[in-house]
Amino acid sequence: MATASMQSPSFLYKYKRNPQFHKICKLPRIVLSQSDDKPHHRIPRREIILRSSELAVVGAIFSFSGKKPEYLGVQKNPPSLSLCPATNNCISTSENVSDTTHYAPPWNYNGGRNRKMPVTREVAMEELLQVIKATKPDKYTPKIVEKKDDYVRVEYQSPILGFVDDVEFWFPPGRNSTVEYRSASRIGSFDFDVNRKRIKALRRELEKKGWASAETF
Numbered sequence: 001m002a003t004a005s006m007q008s009p010s011f012l013y014k015y016k017r018n019p020q021f022h023k024i025c026k027l028p029r030i031v032l033s034q035s036d037d038k039p040h041h042r043i044p045r046r047e048i049i050l051r052s053s054e055l056a057v058v059g060a061i062f063s064f065s066g067k068k069p070e071y072l073g074v075q076k077n078p079p080s081l082s083l084c085p086a087t088n089n090c091i092s093t094s095e096n097v098s099d100t101t102h103y104a105p106p107w108n109y110n111g112g113r114n115r116k117m118p119v120t121r122e123v124a125m126e127e128l129l130q131v132i133k134a135t136k137p138d139k140y141t142p143k144i145v146e147k148k149d150d151y152v153r154v155e156y157q158s159p160i161l162g163f164v165d166d167v168e169f170w171f172p173p174g175r176n177s178t179v180e181y182r183s184a185s186r187i188g189s190f191d192f193d194v195n196r197k198r199i200k201a202l203r204r205e206l207e208k209k210g211w212a213s214a215e216t217f
Contacts (some may be wrong), residue, residue, distance in 0.1 A: 065164045066186030074170055081168055081182040089191035090184035105214035110177040115210025121171050127209045137201040138194055
């Protein structure tokens with residue numbers, strides 16, 4: 001096992017000058033740079049750290065979580081969830097119904113055939129949270145990161161590269177039992193219908209509890 005002293009610039013300099021070092025310490029040969037043959041050359045500490053952390057660097061490069069958009073949440077004028085960007089990796093009930101790429105119909109938690117008696121918003125919220133936790137469309141892992149009386153935001157992370165999608169649910173004020181939602185990928189331009197399929201999978205589970213959609217996909 002390499003010690004801290006074995007990773008020092010002076011050790012690496014001696015190591016390259018003396019080919020027997022790798023036999024004794026069982027370390028791989030390292031080609032440092034074209035200027036390593038200059039007398040008294042010392043390797044910058046930053047370069048040593050980078051070379052000893054290759055796996056960590058690769059992991060960072062392939063982290064696709066992205067940054068949380070600042071425009072998430074219920075907008076004020078008018079009260080609604082955000083519209084989608086021009087990319088094809090987002091759907092929202094706030095879009096115009098004519099926008100077939102981005103529009104998705106809202107839900108009604110008292111409009112399904114399996115709902116014998118109307119429930120309150122609080123009960124509907126609990127049903128939604130249960131379905132979110134139990135359903136993993138395309139094996140994306142859900143994480144509830146924000147919850148209010150009328151709003152829930154969930155981060156869905158992909159199982160391989162760690163892509164993160166932001167999914168929001170909003171219960172607008174009133175007595176029409178409506179639930180608005182928005183599902184969008186943080187990065188990229190296409191999602192291969194992942195966001196739409198996710199919403200469809202959640203809706204199907206909610207239909208078993210008495211929810212319904214204004215129209216089918």
